[in-house]
Amino acid sequence: MARLRKFCCYRRLERPYTRISKFREKSYIRTNPNIKLVRFDMGDTSKQYMYKVQLCAKTGVQIRHQALESARQTANRVLEKEWGKTGYRFTIKVYPHHILRENPIASGAGADRMSTGMQLSFGKPIGSAAQLKPGKVIMEVQVPSEIALAIARKAMVRANNKMPCGCNILVVKNDKVAA
DSSP, rough: OOOOOOOOGTOOOOOOOOOSSGGGSSSSSSSOOOOOOOOOOEESSSSSOOOOEEESSOEEEEEHHHHHHHHHHHHHHHHHHTTTSSSSSEEEEOOOOEEEEEOOOOSSSHHHHTOOTTOEEEEEEEEEEEEEOOEHHHEEEEEESSHHHHHHHHHHHHHHSSSSOOOOEEEEEEETTTO
């Protein structure tokens, strides 16, 4: 299996080249790669909580599904250790719809003559990413009290360390909950 390319190859938000063929069966991506995100809702999903701690993107960026899963695991570990499985609600708010493609380039002896590449090459699917605009909420933790906000913020800081972009951590009071 090939190694993951560096994030800088996929960071920019741009509309990908879409192949339009005169043969209809060649005008779409045949295989969708498996998404590594295991769960989008964790904790007690039936309750409404008093406070929300949100992780928001500062810039427009693409985040690969591997980075989202890594951030989910680290944040959920902090929350589960403190409150068990029912003392919070943790939600991932983005879905990696965008399919990343790669056109392999020859390497090895004589590759300098071969790797001029093709213009607008379509490539094979290698992964998926979520495309985010500035200010988009990536993940959210709902907690019952002000005392719990410190641990929720700590979990979001750990998740922020796994993100490929700078993020803001916002605390919002949920007005829907009856006091």
